[in-house]
Amino acid sequence: MREPASLGTTMEPETDERTTMVAIEQLYRQRYGDFLRTAIALLHDADLAHEAVQEAFAQAVRAQASLRSNGSLDAWVWRTLVNVSMSQLRQASKARPHAAFGHPADQEGLYWPELRSEVSELPERQRLVLFLRHYADLSYEQIGDVLGIERGTVAATLHTAHDRLRKRLEGGVTNER
Secondary structure (H helix, E strand, O other), X not given: OOOOOOOOOEOOOOOOHHXXXXXXXXXXXXXXXXXXXXXXXXXXXXXXXXXXXXXXXXXXXXXXXXXXXXXXXXXHHHHHHXXXXXXXXXXXXXXXXXXXXXXXXXXXXXXXXXXXXXXXXXXXXXXXXXHHHHOOOOOHHHHHHHHOOOHXXXXXXXXXXXXXXXXXXXXXXXXXX
């Protein structure tokens, strides 16, 4: 029997369904916490985050055939998780304006209200790159795969997000004194 496909490597087209399922299960067991932390950071709601992670993996199971020839399983699940999370945010904001940002007491990932507020004000791409780098601990290359952008764009976007947060938070500290 073949070894399961590596989580971060390209899967060979002839990989059978059982091997793909083993790789999905392995990724789930090894990285569930990373996926969940990122979803919580994006959604600001632990229940919605659990649902988003479950849906991302359910989609991976349903898409086994295309996953076998579609590149990195890890990147595919990350991309799916981001898409599911963003869809949930859009639905929540339509149902209840400002619901997508939650209440500080509901947060499990961002403890400082000022930081949470400033991060929520970042453009979507900057927020996603920031979360994938710092919450999911993905490399620039992995973030590029997940978001479909170049490594240099990831670096520039992350730098811009850090600069923007630093300037706003330093300004906030100065204003509080």
